[in-house]
Amino acid sequence: MKRLLASIVFVSLLVFGLIYASAVVRPNEDRDGIWHTYKILEPNSLDVLLTGSSKIHANINPLVMWEQCGFTSYDISGSSMDLTTMYSYLREAFRTQHPKVVIVDTLLMTGTSEQLDNVQMRNIMNMPLGSNKLYASLGKNVPATEREKVLFPFEQYHSRVLISGEVTSTNYLDKTFAQESSNVFMGYRYLGASQKIVPINDAQAYDVALFDRHYAELKRSLDFLKRQHCQVLLVNTPSDRLNYLSKYENELNKRISSQYENVSFYWPRMYKQDFVIDYQSEMLDNTHLNAKGAERFSIFFSQYLKSRYSVELGKSASTPSTSKMFQADYDRYCRYKIEQGQGQ
Amino acid sequence: MEFLTSLTGMMSFTGITYLVFLTCAVFIFFLLPGAKTRCVWLLGISSFFFLLYSPKFFWVIALVTVLAYSIGRALDVFQNKSSGMRKAVLALGILVTATALIVTKYSDFSIGILNRVFVLAGSSLQLPLLKLVMPIGISFWTFQTIAYIADVYLGKTKAEKNLLYFSASVIFFPIMTMGPIARVQDLAPQLSKKYTFDYERMRSGLLLMLWGYFKKLMVADRLAVFVGTVFGNVHNYSGKVNGLMFLVAAVFYAAQLYTDFSGYTDIVRGSARIFGVDLPLNFTAPYFARSVAEFWRRWHITLMDWLKNYVYIPLGGNRKGKVRKYLNILAVFFVSGLWHGAGFTYIIWGLLNGFYQLAGSVLKPFNDKVVKILKIDRDSTGHKIFQTVFTFLLITIAWVFFRANSLSDALYMVERMFMPTIWIFTDGSMTQQGLTATEIMIVLLSIGLVWVVDYCKFEKKADIMTWLTTQHLIYRWLIYYALIFIIVIFGHYGGTYNAADFVYFKF
Numbered sequence: 080m081k082r083l084l085a086s087i088v089f090v091s092l093l094v095f096g097l098i099y100a101s102a103v104v105r106p107n108e109d110r111d112g113i114w115h116t117y118k119i120l121e122p123n124s125l126d127v128l129l130t131g132s133s134k135i136h137a138n139i140n141p142l143v144m145w146e147q148c149g150f151t152s153y154d155i156s157g158s159s160m161d162l163t164t165m166y167s168y169l170r171e172a173f174r175t176q177h178p179k180v181v182i183v184d185t186l187l188m189t190g191t192s193e194q195l196d197n198v199q200m201r202n203i204m205n206m207p208l209g210s211n212k213l214y215a216s217l218g219k220n221v222p223a224t225e226r227e228k229v230l231f232p233f234e235q236y237h238s239r240v241l242i243s244g245e246v247t248s249t250n251y252l253d254k255t256f257a258q259e260s261s262n263v264f265m266g267y268r269y270l271g272a273s274q275k276i277v278p279i280n281d282a283q284a285y286d287v288a289l290f291d292r293h294y295a296e297l298k299r300s301l302d303f304l305k306r307q308h309c310q311v312l313l314v315n316t317p318s319d320r321l322n323y324l325s326k327y328e329n330e331l332n333k334r335i336s337s338q339y340e341n342v343s344f345y346w347p348r349m350y351k352q353d354f355v356i357d358y359q360s361e362m363l364d365n366t367h368l369n370a371k372g373a374e375r376f377s378i379f380f381s382q383y384l385k386s387r388y389s390v391e392l393g394k395s396a397s398t399p400s401t402s403k404m405f406q407a408d409y410d411r412y413c414r415y416k417i418e419q420g421q422g423q
Numbered sequence: 424m425e426f427l428t429s430l431t432g433m434m435s436f437t438g439i440t441y442l443v444f445l446t447c448a449v450f451i452f453f454l455l456p457g458a459k460t461r462c463v464w465l466l467g468i469s470s471f472f473f474l475l476y477s478p479k480f481f482w483v484i485a486l487v488t489v490l491a492y493s494i495g496r497a498l499d500v501f502q503n504k505s506s507g508m509r510k511a512v513l514a515l516g517i518l519v520t521a522t523a524l525i526v527t528k529y530s531d532f533s534i535g536i537l538n539r540v541f542v543l544a545g546s547s548l549q550l551p552l553l554k555l556v557m558p559i560g561i562s563f564w565t566f567q568t569i570a571y572i573a574d575v576y577l578g579k580t581k582a583e584k585n586l587l588y589f590s591a592s593v594i595f596f597p598i599m600t601m602g603p604i605a606r607v608q609d610l611a612p613q614l615s616k617k618y619t620f621d622y623e624r625m626r627s628g629l630l631l632m633l634w635g636y637f638k639k640l641m642v643a644d645r646l647a648v649f650v651g652t653v654f655g656n657v658h659n660y661s662g663k664v665n666g667l668m669f670l671v672a673a674v675f676y677a678a679q680l681y682t683d684f685s686g687y688t689d690i691v692r693g694s695a696r697i698f699g700v701d702l703p704l705n706f707t708a709p710y711f712a713r714s715v716a717e718f719w720r721r722w723h724i725t726l727m728d729w730l731k732n733y734v735y736i737p738l739g740g741n742r743k744g745k746v747r748k749y750l751n752i753l754a755v756f757f758v759s760g761l762w763h764g765a766g767f768t769y770i771i772w773g774l775l776n777g778f779y780q781l782a783g784s785v786l787k788p789f790n791d792k793v794v795k796i797l798k799i800d801r802d803s804t805g806h807k808i809f810q811t812v813f814t815f816l817l818i819t820i821a822w823v824f825f826r827a828n829s830l831s832d833a834l835y836m837v838e839r840m841f842m843p844t845i846w847i848f849t850d851g852s853m854t855q856q857g858l859t860a861t862e863i864m865i866v867l868l869s870i871g872l873v874w875v876v877d878y879c880k881f882e883k884k885a886d887i888m889t890w891l892t893t894q895h896l897i898y899r900w901l902i903y904y905a906l907i908f909i910i911v912i913f914g915h916y917g918g919t920y921n922a923a924d925f926v927y928f929k930f
Contacts, residue, residue: 082622
């Protein structure tokens with residue numbers, strides 16, 4: 080009996096220690112923490128859910144939308160997230176939240192290759208352990224030999240990580256904005272970065288087999304969202320300058336939205352008319368907006384959402400604790416911008 | 424079948440999946456009543472374990488098991504028959520159990536040799552390679568079953584009458600993939616006896632596993648990055664990989680191979696101990712050996728025992744004169760090389776080790792004379808260290824052939840590995856082989872710890888693990904926790920990590 084008790088105490092202390100270690104030594108890649116913050120949101124406190132590729136988290140700042148229009152939004156997008164992973168992400172997200180509007184970035188529909196397998200694995204790796212993660216890891220994005228690593232991402236504890244290569248001490252010690260316990264904005268941390276871009280249109284034909292697979296996956300996601308009675312907006316964000324000019328993607332969004340009552344699409348011509356990017360100062364790199372561009376686009380986009388979904392967005396009144404959280408994170412974002420030399 | 428194929432590769436001895444699998448297996452094992460039910464359970468989970476690795480080849484191990492069992496029984500039945508009859512049954516038994524190994528492992532090697540002969544003969548005929556996949560652990564369970572048949576034939580053991588215990592001994596999941604090559608007659612009695620839960624054995628099993636994880640994840644997997652970089656860029660003419668770097672990589676490979684295989688052995692011996700099964704030792708700190716012959720008595724002991732009992736002794740051992748003895752030694756190491764892999768690098772590696780031993784025997788009188796003239800005290804620490812280092816160097820040179828991608832790569836490395844390019848230690852070359860300075864430091868400290876533990880256990884007969892269990896609970900737990908957290912936090916998992924890649928898996 081004494082030994083049994085000792086064993087239980089030993090294992091309990093070990094589990095406690097591992098949990099503590101996971102918080103201390105987690106690499107400081109902010110997108111790794113999206114589910115951590117998501118799970119601490121008050122249940123059913125979201126108006127808008129954003130999902131898709133990095134175009135979402137680089138170009139749309141939920142805190143700016145909160146500050147502008149007073150609705151809550153959260154971004155569960157992942158780097159180059161493909162549609163298979165997105166389906167599992169949506170299912171996981173709807174376990175605790177029932178947002179009225181879901182923004183879906185369909186960029187990867189017109190992808191040309193599946194060279195970003197490691198990135199997909201990283202997206203799945205970040206999910207909380209559960210049936211949705213299991214489902215995602217049993218899919219084609221994860222080879223059998225990698226499944227265990229994806230399901231139990233011990234890499235987070237270790238001196239080397241799968242995607243980013245080597246993690247240095249700065250990844251552990253640099254407790255910047257991203258490493259806080261709650262962080263509604265998890266975009267790029269280098270807020271001051273800017274790259275001058277000359278816009279070109281070199282859209283290319285996509286991989287047909289991949290497209291068919293993604294098309295089926297998107298329809299599965301949309302069927303799921305239909306069952307959840309929420310509005311869906313298919314978007315291409317403005318920094319996606321190669322693709323927003325692409326007839327493939329626009330026609331696709333148009334065709335899909337005609338099949339669902341609850342699905343509409345954001346006609347990218349608007350970018351030419353209403354929201355025009357300054358390619359000299361608002362781009363982070365070839366395909367993402369920087370913080371300045373993201374802030375301006377978030378203001379524009381939040382007003383568009385507010386006007387389009389005023390009924391739905393008005394219904395989800397945020398509780399005081401949620402408001403407090405969003406406001407605190409917005410204030411922190413402003414302070415961080417000042418630290419980075421980007422504040423007013 | 425499709426479902427099982429999709430799961431192939433999921434189970435790895437160093438993964439969480441294995442720990443979860445083991446926990447469930449142990450929990451249910453102790454809930455079951457009676458030895459037979461438990462043995463059925465072990466056979467079931469072992470079969471499942473095999474299916475996770477080689478779902479398409481389960482029939483092969485099942486067939487080999489049933490055939491070996493039947494041959495053993497037949498040899499028992501025919502024990503009063505003519506020796507010709509028994510020999511025929513023995514030959515048949517060995518042939519049928521070894522067929523799968525020979526076909527899957529050596530067919531392409533043989534075809535490759537034939538194709539070369541055709542080219543040399545000026546023929547344009549080229550036979551296509553079969554590219555057959557080997558069932559997991561085939562080299563190990565084939566040797567185990569051959570040993571069993573031979574032992575029954577030689578009357579060293581009685582044939583196992585119970586197919587359940589026999590099958591569980593062959594397909595026992597801890598040993599099925601990479602050994603140790605345990606004897607059926609040692610395993611079957613342990614599996615047929617009802618094992619009562621023993622806290623001390625459980626604890627020592629878990630500790631042994633923990634130590635295995637330390638060796639594998641702190642040393643072997645980290646060194647694999649460095650070793651892979653150097654061995655994979657042998658002809659890099661930038662000067663970054665050359666000269667002494669080859670020696671460093673070879674020394675690191677020696678450490679990697681030992682920690683990888685002995686780490687695995689610790690994990691499986693620990694796992695088996697939890698089920699009340701004692702598996703034989705496979706390593707007794709081989710790098711402390713003072714001669715190559717001693718090294719081979721301390722390295723992969725179960726394989727060397729097998730080769731001694733079923734190759735060396737049947738060939739005459741040392742009973743038929745010196746020349747025959749030397750030829751027998753060469754034969755043993757030739758078979759050892761061939762067993763490890765169907766390739767010329769393995770054969771050269773094996774023969775080189777055989778040659779070392781021959782040279783040791785032939786030069787012994789000369790060596791004795793030198794020692795006498797120089798008045799060297801054979802028991803002095805300096806002499807012992809010299810012998811140990813010299814043996815290690817000889818073994819390390821042989822490992823280059825074992826690891827190199829080709830014979831030409833190996834020769835290229837050996838030619839250059841003693842060039843005095845000492846600047847590699849100061850010009851940053853060391854940190855350009857995939858490991859940072861911190862990681863090299865971590866690996867060196869870890870090797871140091873392994874060295875100390877091995878030295879205490881096998882040289883001073885003071886087992887640190889046993890000592891640990893006698894300490895006060897607080898100290899004990901602190902050390903356990905420290906070891907676990909060091910492995911979890913500093914173990915090598917990223918980059919090129921693949922827990923399934925134990926070096927000996929491919930053999």
